[in-house]
Amino acid sequence: MAVELKNLTKRSENYSQWYNELVVKADLAEQSAVRGCMVIKPYGYAIWEKMQHELDRMFKETGHQNAYFPLLIPKSFFGREAEHVKGFAKECAVVTHYRLREAEGGGIEVDPDAKLEEELIVRPTSETIIWNTYKNWIKSYRDLPILCNQWANVMRWEMRTRLFLRTAEFLWQEGHTAHATEAEAVAEAQRMLGVYADFAENYMAVPVIKGVKSETERFAGAKDTYTIEAMMQDGKALQSGTSHFLGQNFAKSFDVQFIDQNNQLQYVWATSWGVSTRLMGALIMTHSDDNGLVLPPKLAPIQVVIVPIYKGDDQLKQIDAKVEGIVAKLRGMGISVKYDNADNKRPGFKFADYEVKGVPVRLVMGGRDLENNTIEVMRRDTLEKETRSCDGIEEYVQHLLDEIQQNVYQKALSYRNGRITSVDTYDEFKQKIEEGGFIMAHWDGTPETEAQIKEETKATIRCVPFDTYVEGDKEPGKCMVTGKPSKCRVLFARAY
């Protein structure tokens, strides 16, 4: 097993294989017996739970409440919103029957008599069923806004799947809000994008570019899609969260109107926003290295692991006694600590295991340390080791965790910022895109040119960034492909 851990493919050799192996070796997830569906293992799920916990707190602090809507959606609901149907009524899991029976000659089979009158779709997203419900909740402006979120599983029958990044079933949250005015709905969609960016940068330590999607890349049924885009270590973009201003599209499709303060009937304005277990992929690919996972301390299920190295039970008992005090003090500071004195695994195995699992800080105490009142400290992000006095070690570790959190963010930020370039010609674009990274370039704003670029270079427009990333990127210019006028540079990249 320890040997297996060491056999991780190097990122420089095959980035894609490195990722696939790491997810499995770090015990995060694995393929299940069901095509495209994953099993999220306890260690992976513990990271997801930490993400959920922080996001849920942020949603509640911004006034949202959780609710739960049905897993299955009547097929006809998808047809109601003209754009939505094109985007989502495609590769879906379809429930057609509601009973099994014993087959003649053994085994079980679907009972042909138990066919549903209308097929039910396992939700790929819940706008339709939720707006069909909101119709009953909203009568007057007094009922608005509605600020709901749902933590749920969803399914999209993807043909090519990869653990966390693209799976047939995934876990996510989907916020669905209803407002009396357009301005309020737009503000909500932007506020939630801000929450996502805050979470990505301050908890995941993943720097993101906030912006708005082109029409082509918009959510099916949205007026505008806002996005946060992160850069992975292979220079590819990963869309990490989206927030949609839906206008009155779903209100009109599901006939959701309210009486405003002037006693006039109006259609309701909507938003929806979501992040998913895909964030696990972003987290892994942003920070990890050839030795395994690197986790930002704020999302690490185990922040500190302590391993004893000892000869004989007597020495172990002495180390146990010494470590007990350190563990208690660290826990009192709200730090999650594991003391691994299990005797069925050698220290070398433990070291490799916690390294591949990305535990931010490792403390090791041996016989010599016991004599000297010292302890060895290793930080996972830089792999630096030092031996320190046990006195004040808890405060030092607390400080170190903060430093690691900052360091992994700064490292990711430097990496990304060093790979945003600006190009003016399509030839240069074609050359640069092969090197990976983000490219800021002028585009004429048409779906046709966008499609041509995608076809010829596999690059897509990730967003029109809100902030400035290269000098003058908000100034007008000429499309690199057609030479037509362009309002500003937009962000291109190859993407997951």
Add this chain to the structure above:
Amino acid sequence: MAVELKNLTKRSENYSQWYNELVVKADLAEQSAVRGCMVIKPYGYAIWEKMQHELDRMFKETGHQNAYFPLLIPKSFFGREAEHVKGFAKECAVVTHYRLREAEGGGIEVDPDAKLEEELIVRPTSETIIWNTYKNWIKSYRDLPILCNQWANVMRWEMRTRLFLRTAEFLWQEGHTAHATEAEAVAEAQRMLGVYADFAENYMAVPVIKGVKSETERFAGAKDTYTIEAMMQDGKALQSGTSHFLGQNFAKSFDVQFIDQNNQLQYVWATSWGVSTRLMGALIMTHSDDNGLVLPPKLAPIQVVIVPIYKGDDQLKQIDAKVEGIVAKLRGMGISVKYDNADNKRPGFKFADYEVKGVPVRLVMGGRDLENNTIEVMRRDTLEKETRSCDGIEEYVQHLLDEIQQNVYQKALSYRNGRITSVDTYDEFKQKIEEGGFIMAHWDGTPETEAQIKEETKATIRCVPFDTYVEGDKEPGKCMVTGKPSKCRVLFARAY
């Protein structure tokens, strides 16, 4: 709306209708557009979240970790365990296709070319997919025990549904553990039953009887099913949680073996245990009254509501200022408080709304109170009102919340204990069962007699209780139906 709230059917008139109305009027849940599937509304979901939070903490304190397994299970998996297939391969949602397409002449239809080779079943419970996964996780005794829990949605295509009590889709947790020895697995199944009983009594304030199910009522595939049984206010039983000792059944069906300490291959021992949103039904039916919901403070999303009664903005501002200090102090004590000074609803409406929603403590401050430094305190469980000085009101409220928690439990306990009777003849049984309540009687231990009793009286054996509820119930006797020998009395009731 305020009028609607008052129109709640009385329990004595029609208990069933009272329940159905209450769930809707208290804003807990509603029927969705999908047959048998409910929408859990924000207020209902907030209670469920509090339940989840406490249970999850208890699971983790007993060494369990969360994980996530696929929603869809291959049809053939259900056929592997002989008993399990009889129990679960029945009324299930069956996924047969994975694509929709545009229909000729508009609309969308299922693409007949996208038929799955093997149908997939929306999980009714996850033993099969989980044991198929555990096969890869378990090689040696060093890999044991595995102590996993999953929070998930499941589906059982119930024909007659009622909000929370019996719905096609419901939310639950399912623990699935793997052990090296039979003794350890039995101990685990019993420990988790203890956790459920602790939660039911100390958080939900619902007294429960712990016991073991008869063979007929056992989980399909279990060697033993342990249960907690609660009594609703109509004298009917509600099974509130079950924990199963599965023996080696699933390990054998999915070929899960491990090498023990003596280097011998052994099949793994298993347990599974679950509670669901059905607990919401138990909570509602145990405590609530003709005025609406009564919530035990430990599970109340809002523990204290404060309502001002004022004339004019000036007085409201004075009350706001006074209440602000009380709110801050209560929050500092960890009490969830809502100060409802919204001016678009009259106090009478607010009173009725919070009453039907079961908020444990209501504080009201009016102009007179402002002058006298007093505040009106109402407790929801007894509806008693008193006017108290504002000095020390926070400590008083904290104490009152504890008292309400105790009181609702004691009230439910007295009610239940007053309705457990002991009978010796079948005639007496038939008479008593009409009055509702729990009956302790002798039974010969055969499924045939059990079936006869169910057929003739609609009563089922809820469990063989672990503790003593009527004098001598653990002593042997004669079956009330057949006169054959009986080891002890067992608990009968009509049940949800």
